[in-house]
Amino acid sequence: MRGTLYNAVFAAGITLVLTCLMLGVQLNAEGTALTVQGADAERWIWIIAGIALVFFVQLFSPQIDAFFGRMPKPNLAALKPEESKWRVIKPWAFSALIVGMLIWPFMVSRGAVDLATLTLIYIMLGLGLNIVVGLAGLLDLGYVAFYAVGAYTYALLSEYFGLSFWVCLPIAAMLAAFFGFILGFPVLRLRGDYLAIVTLGFGEIIRILLNNWTDLTGGPNGISGIEKPTLFGLEFSRRVSEGSQSFHEFFGIDYDSSQKVIFLYLIAVVLVLIVLYLINRLMRMPIGRAWEALREDEIACRSLGLNRTVIKLSAFTLGASTAGFAGCFFAARQGFISPESFIFIESAIILAIVVLGGMGSQVGVICAAIVMTILPELAREFSEYRMLMFGLLMVLMMRWRPQGLVPMKRPHLELKQQ
Amino acid sequence: MTEASLYFLQQIINGLTIGSTYALIAIGYTMVYGIIGMINFAHGEIYMIGSYVAFIVITGLLGMGMVALPVVLFIALVVAMVVASSYGWAIERVAYRPLRGSNRLIALISAIGMSIFLQNYVVLAQGSRDVAMPPLVSGSLVEFGSLETFQVTISWMQLLIWVVTLISMTVLTLFISRSRMGRACRACAEDIGMTNLLGIDTNRIIAMTFVIGAALAAVAGLLLGLYYGVVNPFIGFIAGLKAFTAAVLGGIGSIPGAMLGGLILGVTEALTAAYFPSEYKDVVAFSLLVLILLFRPTGILGKPEVEKV
Amino acid sequence: MVKRFSKTLIAAATALAISGAAQAETLKIALAGPATGPVAQYGDMQKIGVTAAIDYLNANGGINGMDVEGVIYDDACDPKQAVAVANKIINDGIMHVVGHLCSSSTEPASDIYEEEGVLMITAASTSPSITEKGYDLIFRTIGLDSLQGSLAADYISGTVKPERIAVIHDKQQYGEGLATTVRDALVDAGIEPVMFEGVTAGDKDFSALIAKLQKADVDFVYYGGYHPELGLILRQSMEKGFEAQFMGPEGIVNSDLAKIAGEAVEGVLATAPKSFDQNPENAERVAAIKEKGEDPTGPFVFPAYAAVQVMASTIEAIDSTDPIAMAEYMKANSFDTAIGTVKYNEAGDLTESTFLVYELHADGSKTAAQ
Structure with missing residues (x-):
């Protein structure tokens, strides 16, 4: 008991030190002079309440822990049906899910569809980075660079050569993969966190170059008026550019601006499904197994005769090409891109998606991408407290489920006990 | 001396000044990394908080009519170090300690979340505008070269930055090499499990590295706050990034490496800005990092990693 | 304040069904505009201006008897969030937008507003x-x-007549655009700047740049950008x-410049x-804003x-509230508005902005130059 009292007093004291100067006193500019000002009474009440809260939580921490310990933990695994049943249900469940995803946008509002599109972009990015970080175990903090490469590839090709979205999509993926290859080749012999900082540096270099190369990329002005994707040449706009036909005219229906939003969403769904399918196949191929093996034990892999460089490079390149895919689509969705969209915090968010999802797990990445994009939007009601909540929730989620939302499970056989 | 060499000298002086503050912040990264192998992304925010606290204390004391500048600065330094250390300690306790033992990346994401949280916390507490303070330490100490060609100046403020950095580094080095705690600290960096078995409270040592790192970041916060005279809630991110680069450059985990890395980074930036368009200085700084790591994969003073089977 | 806005936000969300504001x-x-993130301070200025105008309208009977309500949408000056915000505004059935702030947010958002028939007036995007x-x-x-770029160049070549000019900018849309205009106008007037260079916005250390200017013997510096860096x-x-x-553009004219630079601002x-x-x-509007404890001096307030x-x-x-x-x-x-007489051309730009x-001056004031 004395121990907890001491802890509680100590924690309350620290809270006082933390808050009294930063929250209790405000820097204020009067004219050209700087002054300090004590906060108003309301804020002090909050501070004192906060300190009291910390004190009592610490004081009763054994009781609180015990209380939460008694609460049954939700058992997600129990929700999943048995293996034999699951095998029957699985294809049906997936088909139902896909059909649901295709029908859903026609029933909800434009904003919701648009948000879903954004989520799908992050799912794509998350799946791509998942190959690099989750499967191959290479920490990449500059993933956004490849995203930028993809976006700028489409924007520039469309602006200078008038190429369409569908032509640019594979080009963007290939170019991003090429960048991944170029970067990966020299740096992959670095280990762990050295690799992280080099990729971080690379991400910054790409962004600064895009910002400074004004003649080509428009520098900070970005590129605007990027063409939207078309459906076999049919455009989704009220007024059509010369020589092409619009979707609503072709089918003889009324123009509705939500058609375009839904069309973009459907493209995103298709892209995500393609990416998912490819990665799932790859994971079952020898190269996919090699990624995981390399992550688990590099030396063992090498002694088994696996080529370390080829394996790492393939993971890096594939991850990059997925980002290029996503980038190309992002440019088409935005209609405008500038270097501001490709800052470090973007890489950090994507990484957070992978880690929060449970490294390596695809279902987890999808869940995490949904959480990470919907959360800031839901938090809009908190106005300027929005980002504060977001940061806090990131910390809390890591504490709550350090293994990720849906930890990866490897297919395995168990010996049945007699 | 010719104009070109005077100009070069001036840029070196500028670079060393900014480099010493990078070094101070980099210590926090390198010490934490050396012991628990995680990148503490929230460290830049600690520097920012230190800067704010220093501003608040200095303005408050001057406003109360205290005029002896050295005393004011000293009190500000102490208070900033205490408050920043408390933040460092609290962050470790709340955001990192519960995650110990799980994957390293988990703690990294927690750190990024903490960084977003702290930035927005300061925005809410102090507003997002730049807060500016009139220059307190002004004037120059040395001026040489002629007015016609180029004049090299070293200001009192630059000297103050060098001296304080030097003192902090010396104290830290002595502490690490001589004191009991310092020895425990080095033991932890060597093998944390073994140290624990030897009866040393490793949790305490880890908490202490966060406290020391935060205190040094607060020193940098005060110095840079005085040097630039401006603080806003977003200065932590870029300073943190630069300091982290410096730490890796010097070999992460090595304290002399962080000092060296900071100075090299500062001088590189100044020289790039001097002879090339200054918008490319970050590109050059990061390219240098990539190059050095290609030839010395563990940084300049980092220990080569031994692969154990 | 905070509370009221979060309430209005919730109200807006629940009022999805109301499509036309007229009913x-x-x-x-x-x-x-940005309520969070590094440029939130500019978003604040916009908020101060809009809420002051709305408060005034409501205190004087609203518009044709309708009360006016401001609903804040935070885009953090992130183009991606700007698109989400624009879509949300349309979802919420709002037909009139003041914003966005950063040109890079305004660009993608304006596409959506135009298509959806929403009226948008930006008070800050100059691209x-x-x-x-x-x-x-x-x-x-x-x-x-x-407009101001060519005025600056005329003044430099006609009145100041410096010998060696450096043009510096902050690598942002606003600053670089202005700096380029000034440089081109100077070249047309027969003056070749000795330096044209960008700095990183948000940077704090300019000692290298200053040594460079000293070495180049520059006696006149035009800075395209905002007050924090110039300060x-x-x-x-x-x-x-x-x-x-x-010399600088309107983006530097801010009481904060004098706070940062002190005596050096003089002249x-x-x-x-x-x-x-x-x-x-x-005067009345300024007093009303000051009464709420807010700052009326920011460039985007009025x-x-x-x-x-x-x-x-x-x-x-x-x-009618029909946007078209x-x-x-x-x-x-x-x-007739707080910024003088406003008249638009076909494109939606102000025809005259003088x-x-x-x-x-070091005390934060300014006087017309000779």
Whole structure:
């Protein structure tokens, strides 16, 4: 008991030190002079309440822990049906899910569809980075660079050569993969966190170059008026550019601006499904197994005769090409891109998606991408407290489920006990 | 001396000044990394908080009519170090300690979340505008070269930055090499499990590295706050990034490496800005990092990693 | 304040069903801009202006009896979030937008507003490309960069006549655009700047740049950008004993410049529209803003105020909140607002925005330059 009292007093004291100067006193500019000002009474009440809260939580921490310990933990695994049943249900469940995803946008509002599109972009990015970080175990903090490469590839090709979205999509993926290859080749012999900082540096270099190369990329002005994707040449706009036909005219229906939003969403769904399918196949191929093996034990892999460089490079390149895919689509969705969209915090968010999802797990990445994009939007009601909540929730989620939302499970056989 | 060499000298002086503050912040990264192998992304925010606290204390004391500048600065330094250390300690306790033992990346994401949280916390507490303070330490100490060609100046403020950095580094080095705690600290960096078995409270040592790192970041916060005279809630991110680069450059985990890395980074930036368009200085700084790591994969003073089977 | 806005936000979310604002008893105006992130301070200025204008309207009977309500949407100056915000505004059935702030957010958002028939007035985005697309519903209450750039160049070549000019900018849309205009105009006038260089916005250390300027023997510096960086350049120049005449655009005219740079501000030149908060006609508005404990001096406060005024007087005149009808009326008429007389051309730009050259002083005030 004395121990907890001491802890509680100590924690309350620290809270006082933390808050009294930063929250209790405000820097204020009067004219050209700087002054300090004590906060108003309301804020002090909050501070004192906060300190009291910390004190009592610490004081009763054994009781609180015990209380939460008694609460049954939700058992997600129990929700999943048995293996034999699951095998029957699985294809049906997936088909139902896909059909649901295709029908859903026609029933909800434009904003919701648009948000879903954004989520799908992050799912794509998350799946791509998942190959690099989750499967191959290479920490990449500059993933956004490849995203930028993809976006700028489409924007520039469309602006200078008038190429369409569908032509640019594979080009963007290939170019991003090429960048991944170029970067990966020299740096992959670095280990762990050295690799992280080099990729971080690379991400910054790409962004600064895009910002400074004004003649080509428009520098900070970005590129605007990027063409939207078309459906076999049919455009989704009220007024059509010369020589092409619009979707609503072709089918003889009324123009509705939500058609375009839904069309973009459907493209995103298709892209995500393609990416998912490819990665799932790859994971079952020898190269996919090699990624995981390399992550688990590099030396063992090498002694088994696996080529370390080829394996790492393939993971890096594939991850990059997925980002290029996503980038190309992002440019088409935005209609405008500038270097501001490709800052470090973007890489950090994507990484957070992978880690929060449970490294390596695809279902987890999808869940995490949904959480990470919907959360800031839901938090809009908190106005300027929005980002504060977001940061806090990131910390809390890591504490709550350090293994990720849906930890990866490897297919395995168990010996049945007699 | 010719104009070109005077100009070069001036840029070196500028670079060393900014480099010493990078070094101070980099210590926090390198010490934490050396012991628990995680990148503490929230460290830049600690520097920012230190800067704010220093501003608040200095303005408050001057406003109360205290005029002896050295005393004011000293009190500000102490208070900033205490408050920043408390933040460092609290962050470790709340955001990192519960995650110990799980994957390293988990703690990294927690750190990024903490960084977003702290930035927005300061925005809410102090507003997002730049807060500016009139220059307190002004004037120059040395001026040489002629007015016609180029004049090299070293200001009192630059000297103050060098001296304080030097003192902090010396104290830290002595502490690490001589004191009991310092020895425990080095033991932890060597093998944390073994140290624990030897009866040393490793949790305490880890908490202490966060406290020391935060205190040094607060020193940098005060110095840079005085040097630039401006603080806003977003200065932590870029300073943190630069300091982290410096730490890796010097070999992460090595304290002399962080000092060296900071100075090299500062001088590189100044020289790039001097002879090339200054918008490319970050590109050059990061390219240098990539190059050095290609030839010395563990940084300049980092220990080569031994692969154990 | 905070509470009220979060309440209005919740109210807006639940009022999805209300599509046309005309049937509603309150007119909702969306205020889109950064409430979080590094440029939140500029978003604040916009918010101060808009809320002051709305408070004034409501205190005087609203618009044609309708109460006005401002709803804040935070885009954090992130283009991606700007698109989400624009879609959300449309979802919420709001037909009138003041914003966005950063040109990079305004660009993608304006595409959506135009398509959805939402009227948008930006009080801060100066990029020419926003109105170049020939949209009908996109307006500004802030002048284009090109106007003040050429004025600055004329003043430099005609009045100051310096020997060696350096043009520095902050690598942002606003600053670089202005700096390029000034440089080109100077070259046309037969003066070749000895230096044209960018710095990193948000950077704090300019000692290397200053040494470079010293070495190049520059006696006149034009800076395209905002006050935080210029303030530090001025302050560090004084420390280093670098004496040159500095000049900047309206983005530097801010009381914070004097706070950052102190004495070094004395004599700095700037092109700026007539300062709205000093205008005697705005005395009442300034007092009202100050009464709430807010700062009326920011460069975007009164353009944002004027944006609300333009909307309000249009709705009053045509007795309709239909954006297309409003846009037609706005292009055909002129308005008397807090930033003077507002008249639009076909593109939605101000036809006249008068900039003057000012000399700034260390106490934060400014006087017309000779």
